[in-house]
Amino acid sequence: MNRPPQGWPKTLRQWARTPLPWSLAALLALTLGMPALRPLFAALFPELDRPVYQQDSFAALVLAHVALVAASSAVAIVAGSVLGVAVCRPAGRAFRPLLESLLAMSQSFPPVAVLAVAAPLIGFGEAPALIALVLYGVLPIAQGTLAGLDAVSAATREVAQGLGFAPWQSLWRVELPLAAPVILAGVRTSVVINIGTATIASTVGAKTLGSPIIVGLSGFNTAYVIQGAVLVALLAICCDQLFERLQRRLSAWQPRQEDTAESAALPPLAGH
Amino acid sequence: MTVRNPVPLLLVGLMLLAAWTLPLLSHAPNRLLSGRGIQLATLLHGPRLLLLLPAVPLLAAPWLPPRRGCCVLLASAASLWLAALTGLAGAEAARLAGGADTLARTSLGGGYWALFILGALLANDALRRLGGAGGRLALAQLALYLPLLWLLLSGRLEALSLLKEYANHRDSFDEALGRHLQLVGLTLLPAGVGGAALGLWAFCRPRARGVLFAALNIVQTVPSLALFGLLIAPLAALGRLLPGSGLAGIGLPPALLALTLYGLLPMARSTLAGLQQIPDGVLEAARGMGLSAGQRWRRVELPLALPVLISGLRVTAIQAVGLAQLAALIGAGGFGAIMFQGLSGSALDLVLLGVIPVVALAVAVDALFKLLLSLLEVGPR
Structure with a gap:
């Protein structure tokens, strides 16, 4: 009989405590098993003829939702980080106030407003959804990139320069890795916001997990609303926890900012 | 040149x-x-x-x-x-x-x-x-x-x-304006008081911080449309249990509850930050001067934390102005109702009639709070 390895029970306990596996399991089970809950919804809402949303399978809706968010987030990550880096370079520094006032201005536009204005102009469906998602996804990432690069101390940059790094080398090998956790925090906010915006995007005809909610609201079918809302809430929570874990990984891997600054300041001192 | x-x-x-x-x-x-x-x-x-x-x-x-x-x-x-x-x-x-x-x-x-x-x-x-x-x-x-x-x-x-649309919909526009302001105003009070209380609690009990902010973060993570939707069934059931209470699954109650829940996190977070940024030396000096706990709270802690608290209220208010737009979907009215009416008719002017006032409202609320903050910073402490 093999005894489990020493750390095993501890790991098991940790597993039980971390919420990510549980929320992922719940998401998966509800996505695939929603039709099986039919008796429950029929009992809760006896007045409804069709207590489970059947126009699309929930798996297809989850996939469509994830695809919309993934595509827009990919564009937003590239655009947001490029913008953030560009206004921190000497050549683009003059444009930083412009980017900041643009970010501040867009805060007063609710995402649903962008969707509603875009839809009559370019047609209903996925296209206005993608525009709104990319626009709102860029903001937190650009903000995170700005904050992350700002936090890199001048001493660190000077050391990189002293080591003979070219400006782009210093950016790529020193500043961006140090800024990575803050940028990742921006990506996390961006993805969570995008999951919400994609839900609203069903009001302009995009097929997402918001569709059962909208259909349910307009048809007084509360069961549909609950089914869509529970799934999309679980999806957002899972993504958030996934990013939290990624952030923890990243900050465990990377040297602490203060230490780097200190060790960066060390060489000249050691030369005394 | x-x-x-x-x-x-x-x-x-x-x-x-x-x-x-x-x-x-x-x-x-x-x-x-x-x-x-x-x-x-x-x-x-x-x-x-x-x-x-x-x-x-x-x-x-x-x-x-x-x-x-x-x-x-x-x-x-x-x-x-x-x-x-x-x-x-x-x-x-x-x-x-x-x-x-x-x-x-x-x-x-x-x-x-x-x-x-x-x-x-x-x-x-x-x-x-x-x-x-x-x-x-x-x-x-x-x-x-x-x-x-x-x-x-x-x-x-x-x-x-755009102005012709306004002339055609003047009544519903005025009603939407009133309802939108009502939604934001009625959210600010409970979210401000509740969030500040939670922040104070987190400040006094550092152990509770992790759980509290994890819970508030989960609320913030849930998409707004989903939160509106999830509140319908419980509030409708509650309304059936207590017929005289005015509670219902759609309309004002779920909208206000959802907006308040969203407002708690920024408010609690800034309350905690506001209290944490008070230097220990200041508190010690206040204690040394012989001020009682109540006096310290009124004359030192609260005035010093107030600017950060107000900036939390600002975030809550701007967020509420935007989110109230969605509350139209659960029958709570506001400018969202005009916007969605325009959207269903593919009438851009009507959509804009529902969008532009919301943007203007957000800009005005933002400026007002910034003004209030600058008055606090200049004024006597």
Whole structure:
């Protein structure tokens, strides 16, 4: 009989405590098993003829939702980080106030407003959804990139320069890795916001997990609303926890900012 | 000549491009036919050329020295330019509507919106370079739109289709405004008090912080539409249990509850941050002076934490203005109702009638809170 390895029970306990596996399991089970809950919804809402949303399978809706968010987030990550880096370079520094006032201005536009204005102009469906998602996804990432690069101390940059790094080398090998956790925090906010915006995007005809909610609201079918809302809430929570874990990984891997600054300041001192 | 500031160069370049390629107005014989675009250049003739006067400093902006006077000149020129552009659009719409057919519609085109946003950015850039405290900057930013407001109130824009939509929906517009303000106002009170209490609790009990903020973070993570939806069934059940309570699954109660729940996190977070940033030395000095706990709270801790608290309330308020737009989907009314009505009819003007006031409201709330903050910072502690 093999005894489990020493750390095993501890790991098991940790597993039980971390919420990510549980929320992922719940998401998966509800996505695939929603039709099986039919008796429950029929009992809760006896007045409804069709207590489970059947126009699309929930798996297809989850996939469509994830695809919309993934595509827009990919564009937003590239655009947001490029913008953030560009206004921190000497050549683009003059444009930083412009980017900041643009970010501040867009805060007063609710995402649903962008969707509603875009839809009559370019047609209903996925296209206005993608525009709104990319626009709102860029903001937190650009903000995170700005904050992350700002936090890199001048001493660190000077050391990189002293080591003979070219400006782009210093950016790529020193500043961006140090800024990575803050940028990742921006990506996390961006993805969570995008999951919400994609839900609203069903009001302009995009097929997402918001569709059962909208259909349910307009048809007084509360069961549909609950089914869509529970799934999309679980999806957002899972993504958030996934990013939290990624952030923890990243900050465990990377040297602490203060230490780097200190060790960066060390060489000249050691030369005394 | 050397370019002293590349930002206006980019913005002015984009403005010229927008004026050249996009139509300023779109004119349609009725609302079913698609419109014919009207370029800015075709409208400028005779005395109307005077309207271009405010644009002259804007065109020169990249080469102006970064002096105070120049920044003031640029900001006021940009402000007048926004009004001139809008006035031109209104005058042309009135001229086109001069004929007998009242079905004709003249709406603002892509060129107008592009020129407007670029002009506002130019003005903001000039104001930012002026510097100054947050409150004065916020006031100046609001003052930019005064000429525009005068134009709007003077009735010179009434021939534009947006204003025609307003005239057609005046009653529902007023109702939406009242309801929207009601939603935001009724959210601020419980979210402010509840969030501040939670933040205070987290400050006194550091052990509870992790759980509290994890829970609030989960609420913030849930998409707003989902939260609205999830509250319907429980509140409807509650309403059936307590018939006299006025609770119901749709309408005001779930909307207010959801908006309040969303407001708790920014409020609690800033309360905690506000209390944490008080230096220990200050508290010790207060204790040394013989102040009791209650006196310390009233005369030291609260005044020092107040600015951070107010900025939390600002985030909560701006968030509520935007989220209230969605509350229309669960029957709570507000400007969202007008917007979704326009969306279902694919009527852009009606959508804009529901969107523009919300943006203006968010900008105004933001400026008001910034003003309040600057008053607190200057005033006696």
